[in-house]
Amino acid sequence: MAALPNQEFIASLNTSAIDLADAETLPPACYTDAGFYEFEKEALFFHEWLCVGRESWVAGSGDYFTTTIVGEPIVVARGRDGKINAMSSVCAHRAMLVAEGAGNTRMFLCPYHHWAYGLDGKLVGAPAMEKTCNFQKEDHGLATFKVELWQGFIFVNFDLQAAPLAPRLAAVTEAIAGYDLASAEGEKPGAPGVFAWNWKVMFENNNDGYHASKLHQGPLHDFVPSELSVFPDADPADAGFLRYNGTLHQDASFNATQKALLPVFPELDETARSRMTFANIPPTLSLVMMSDMVIYLILRPTGPETMEQDTGVLVAPGASKHPSFAHKMAMNMTAASHIIDQDMHVDGLVQVGLRSRFAPRGRYSWQEGAQIQFNRWLVTRYRDTWDRLNGGARPVVRAA
Numbered sequence: 001m002a003a004l005p006n007q008e009f010i011a012s013l014n015t016s017a018i019d020l021a022d023a024e025t026l027p028p029a030c031y032t033d034a035g036f037y038e039f040e041k042e043a044l045f046f047h048e049w050l051c052v053g054r055e056s057w058v059a060g061s062g063d064y065f066t067t068t069i070v071g072e073p074i075v076v077a078r079g080r081d082g083k084i085n086a087m088s089s090v091c092a093h094r095a096m097l098v099a100e101g102a103g104n105t106r107m108f109l110c111p112y113h114h115w116a117y118g119l120d121g122k123l124v125g126a127p128a129m130e131k132t133c134n135f136q137k138e139d140h141g142l143a144t145f146k147v148e149l150w151q152g153f154i155f156v157n158f159d160l161q162a163a164p165l166a167p168r169l170a171a172v173t174e175a176i177a178g179y180d181l182a183s184a185e186g187e188k189p190g191a192p193g194v195f196a197w198n199w200k201v202m203f204e205n206n207n208d209g210y211h212a213s214k215l216h217q218g219p220l221h222d223f224v225p226s227e228l229s230v231f232p233d234a235d236p237a238d239a240g241f242l243r244y245n246g247t248l249h250q251d252a253s254f255n256a257t258q259k260a261l262l263p264v265f266p267e268l269d270e271t272a273r274s275r276m277t278f279a280n281i282p283p284t285l286s287l288v289m290m291s292d293m294v295i296y297l298i299l300r301p302t303g304p305e306t307m308e309q310d311t312g313v314l315v316a317p318g319a320s321k322h323p324s325f326a327h328k329m330a331m332n333m334t335a336a337s338h339i340i341d342q343d344m345h346v347d348g349l350v351q352v353g354l355r356s357r358f359a360p361r362g363r364y365s366w367q368e369g370a371q372i373q374f375n376r377w378l379v380t381r382y383r384d385t386w387d388r389l390n391g392g393a394r395p396v397v398r399a400a
Contacts, residue, residue, distance in 0.1 A: 013379045017380075024363055025364070026378070028354045031197075031198040031200060031304075032198070032304060032351075032354050032355050034303075042385055043385035043386075047159040047162060048282075049162070049165040050157065050158075051285035052069070053153070053154050058154075059078075061080050064099060064105060064119075065101075066100055069284070073090060075087055075089040076154060077108075085120050085121060086144070086146075087144045088143040089108075093110065093113055096113075106119075107119065117142050121144045123140045148165045149182075150173075151182050152182040169281065171242070172238075172240040172279050175242055178267040178268040178272050184294065186313050188312070192308040195306065195307050195309065195347065197306070197351035198354070199283065202299055203282060204371055205346065206297065207371060207373075208368060208370070209226050209231075209243060209245055210368045211346075213227070215346060220254060220258075220339060223249060224245050224276055227367070228246030230246070236379075239281055240279060240280055240281040241373040242280070243369070244277055247276060250274050251264055252290065253292050254335040260292035261328040261331060261332060262328055273291050280374070284300065285297070292316070293315055294313070295311065295313055313329075
């Protein structure tokens, strides 16, 4: 691991986690510095719950898929007992990857030397190892991770001592209960998007109500005005937080008609149908929720200034069976793609700006309340990790 951020830098983060009216943005180095990225992996990604996909991606026994987060190759598989397992795909022999892509299998066979692993990661075969001293197969399985299901999403945690996820998502779970996402339908996304910016730039953009009426002004977005942004309180100890944005009419959706074209999620109440809901489970999952469609983003950092993203869509049960579904979805995605292209252009230029020696620690509008929630979630974990790695020495907090 690279050298830790110094005490002064950690102390300076305080001003990003105070009241919104007084706060400033995180230091640019949090988005560009390779050393800070290594620290951040320990502070966040090695101990927090990470979304890797949907339960439907491994619907049957032997189904599996692979992914990578912060350089760690992961394979997720459903065992013959129906349990979903998550493991490192790095062979315990010579570090060859034992799985690529997705599919169905009875076991994972390392193509290099044919070590074989069960769907739970246990080593079941190791050819020509009988002359190796003190070799026991049970000692050489794939590294396994904790797994938890939430709303149909699969989360893993590299830290086997991590506390459960669901209790720390109680408020988010209650707020989005009407969507019943565990029952929602959606195809597995195709190839991930590959982007040249820090993962937090993407996460912040998705939380930002302030830019909606500026960057996205026009008939595809004007029914979701920035001034109707609402930011429910969240505890930094929680695993997620929310942003609501009121709409000018019920069942608004991103298409040229401005109204839901697909069947509305049947359990939504009148309040939920009169707003868009943004549910965030950092550091990897962000949800954009409309009456007829949910877009989910699974963020996967690949470096301090690069990331990949799996982007998927969920709809109400049975919606995809309607004869006009493909045409209506195409209308939705045409509008959404126009808005996403605007966001992507901005994200790329923000990353360029963050590298500048003139990059500021800017101030926030009241319409950026979710950024403070995100900052508090981050800074709490940065501070706790710095404290832990420095033997309990607390950094001096700079006055607001």
